Amino acid sequence: MKKQKVFNNQKGFTLIEVIAVLILLGILAAVAVPKYMDLTTDARKNAVAAAIGEVKGNLSLAYGKFLLQSGTPPTTNAQRNQIRDMVSGGTNTFTMGDFTVNFANVAGTATTQPGIRIQIYQMRTYVFTAAERTAMQETWYFPTTV
Secondary structure, eight states, X not given: OOOOOOOTTOOOOOHHHHHHHHHHHHHHHXXXXXXXXXXXXXXXXXXXXXXXXXXXXXXXXXXXHHHHHHSSOOOSHXXXXXXXXXXXXXXXXXXXXXXXXXXXXXXXXXXXXXXXXXXXXXXXXXXXXXXXXXXXXXXXXXXXXX
């Protein structure tokens, strides 16, 4: 009969300890993953808001440039399109950094000035759904006075 060696100072984890660690990791993952998903959604929304703000700022600069060059505010759609084209490079849809931006003219009413609707369609490779695109649009209105 062979004699088995018995090690008195064996080191390692018991099965119960390993299972306890796996359960704790599972609980942490269950709590952390939804919070991470919320963070990415919030980050995406904030990035879009910043991009819309940048486009609005560029439209304001183009409006100021138009005023300096012409001496009068734009009164026709052709003049308003000229301001839009200063920002977009002559197209309604253009790429600005990570974003694909779409412009559309907004007609003035009795209570509002004409404007330009700004809509973000895409962020790098992430294409927004129709509902997300609706939430990610704003209108820049031409100033009423100079």
